[in-house]
Amino acid sequence: MMFSTSGTRGPRTRSHDEHTRPHARRRALLTAAASASLLAAACSSGSKGTQATPSLTGDCAQYQAYAGHSGTTVTMFASIISPESDSLQKSWAQFTHCTGIKISYEGSNDFESQLGVRVSGGNAPDLAVIPQPGLLAQMVKTHKVVKPPADTVSNENNWAPIWKQYATVNGTFYAAPMSANMKSLVWYSPKAFRTAGYQVPTTWSDLMSLSAKIATSGKGKPWCGGISSGTATGWPATDWLEEVVLGKYGGQVYDDWVSHKAKFSDPQIQDAMKTVQNWMLNPAWVNGGFGGVKTIATTTFQDAGKPILKGDCWMLQQASFYEAQWPTGTQVGPDGDVFAFYLPAAGSTQTPVEGGGEFVTAFSSRPEVQAVQNYLSTPQWAEARIKVARGWVSANEKVDKTLYTDPIDQLSAKYLTDPNSTFRFDASDLMPAAIGSGEEWKAMTAWFAQGWNTTQVAQDIDSAWPSS
Numbered sequence: 142m143m144f145s146t147s148g149t150r151g152p153r154t155r156s157h158d159e160h161t162r163p164h165a166r167r168r169a170l171l172t173a174a175a176s177a178s179l180l181a182a183a184c185s186s187g188s189k190g191t192q193a194t195p196s197l198t199g200d201c202a203q204y205q206a207y208a209g210h211s212g213t214t215v216t217m218f219a220s221i222i223s224p225e226s227d228s229l230q231k232s233w234a235q236f237t238h239c240t241g242i243k244i245s246y247e248g249s250n251d252f253e254s255q256l257g258v259r260v261s262g263g264n265a266p267d268l269a270v271i272p273q274p275g276l277l278a279q280m281v282k283t284h285k286v287v288k289p290p291a292d293t294v295s296n297e298n299n300w301a302p303i304w305k306q307y308a309t310v311n312g313t314f315y316a317a318p319m320s321a322n323m324k325s326l327v328w329y330s331p332k333a334f335r336t337a338g339y340q341v342p343t344t345w346s347d348l349m350s351l352s353a354k355i356a357t358s359g360k361g362k363p364w365c366g367g368i369s370s371g372t373a374t375g376w377p378a379t380d381w382l383e384e385v386v387l388g389k390y391g392g393q394v395y396d397d398w399v400s401h402k403a404k405f406s407d408p409q410i411q412d413a414m415k416t417v418q419n420w421m422l423n424p425a426w427v428n429g430g431f432g433g434v435k436t437i438a439t440t441t442f443q444d445a446g447k448p449i450l451k452g453d454c455w456m457l458q459q460a461s462f463y464e465a466q467w468p469t470g471t472q473v474g475p476d477g478d479v480f481a482f483y484l485p486a487a488g489s490t491q492t493p494v495e496g497g498g499e500f501v502t503a504f505s506s507r508p509e510v511q512a513v514q515n516y517l518s519t520p521q522w523a524e525a526r527i528k529v530a531r532g533w534v535s536a537n538e539k540v541d542k543t544l545y546t547d548p549i550d551q552l553s554a555k556y557l558t559d560p561n562s563t564f565r566f567d568a569s570d571l572m573p574a575a576i577g578s579g580e581e582w583k584a585m586t587a588w589f590a591q592g593w594n595t596t597q598v599a600q601d602i603d604s605a606w607p608s609s
Contacts, residue, residue: 226246250370253273280502299520307571321496324461348484365429365454410599450467495564
């Protein structure tokens with residue numbers, strides 16, 4: 142349901158003549174008082190006396206805790222761009238309508254680099270939606286991040302401990318989780334699979350065998366891919382490596398890799414990189430609809446899967462949030478134009494699941510900023526987003542799960558909440574920002590664009606790792 146945000150206050154009547162006659166002055170004052178009464182009646186329960194905070198009624202009553210800041214603006218900066226950002230802005234439409242707090246949102250492909258520039262330049266947004274815990278830690282070091290208000294801290298009990306851990310720096314909780322996404326998925330066309338007689342693979346061996354079969358069929362390439370994403374170019378390639386490391390070697394090696402106890406040059410990580418090389422840098426298998434291996438570096442991640450709809454490629458490894466990138470009218474479901482299946486483990490790890498998410502971080506403690514921060518940490522906001530967003534899953538455990546009517550959301554929630562899964566957050570998002578959203582992205586891009594070998598990629602990343 143959409144709500145209008147066009148409500149405006151009535152004009153204030155004031156006398157411009159310092160020498161106006163008493164009865165005219167009195168008439169003007171009465172007119173102003175009447176206007177004020179009408180305004181108060183629109184937003185209050187009609188109780189007598191002047192109130193600093195209006196009492197909201199009807200559909201707006203649920204926003205009472207955030208009232209009292211009408212006419213203010215809160216700026217928000219994030220990496221979420223259209224079309225995904227369209228539903229984000231719809232999700233707080235009623236909040237804005239009822240509270241009068243405007244959220245001025247800006248999304249950018251250059252978010253990771255621009256946030257630091259803005260913060261250091263004294264032009265920080267009121268709120269930033271940070272997708273990397275490593276970047277959050279970097280921002281905390283600037284001493285510009287503001288600790289969340291009490292209500293947001295209280296709401297942290299609505300998330301699993303692992304999510305609170307990712308939003309904590311040096312023992313202090315800083316940022317409420319906004320969303321969760323399932324990365325261990327492969328997008329495909331059920332209709333095309335059915336016509337060709339292909340079965341959805343349930344093991345890594347079956348997946349590789351299917352890829353080889355499609356490659357020799359002469360009917361498109363088995364895989365398509367794209368890692369271009371502005372200054373964040375390279376991040377999808379890090380996901381491919383992370384999936385293999387987790388699936389082949391399990392959570393402990395994955396954790397050691399994140400902390401650099403296991404280096405990129407170590408045998409296990411090198412072996413995982415060679416698995417990715419045989420998969421996504423295989424000229425016989427990629428990049429359907431775009432060209433050869435090198436085109437993966439110049440194809441945007443938003444466009445990467447679209448050749449599936451034309452039969453130019455068959456599969457795309459990408460997260461649940463990719464659902465928002467399909468063209469309008471695309472049917473998503475088990476019998477639709479596109480759907481997704483769980484990416485099988487590349488080794489013996491039990492149900493490996495890689496996920497990601499975002500964290501709402503404040504750079505201001507103004508009351509209206511805290512009101513927005515508190516609201517975004519509630520299950521009520523998450524449910525509002527679910528109602529308007531395909532491919533979006535909340536990290537908040539208090540969310541009514543029956544609201545997930547989208548089949549991809551249901552599939553994602555199944556694995557993200559599976560107690561038997563081996564869940565880990567995106568590794569590059571956990572690594573120091575200089576690596577995870579810096580040198581690793583650059584080196585991984587060079588792997589595809591310039592044909593670097595795995596040893597060269599590893600040496601470049603390892604040598605850039607910060608000493609502390």
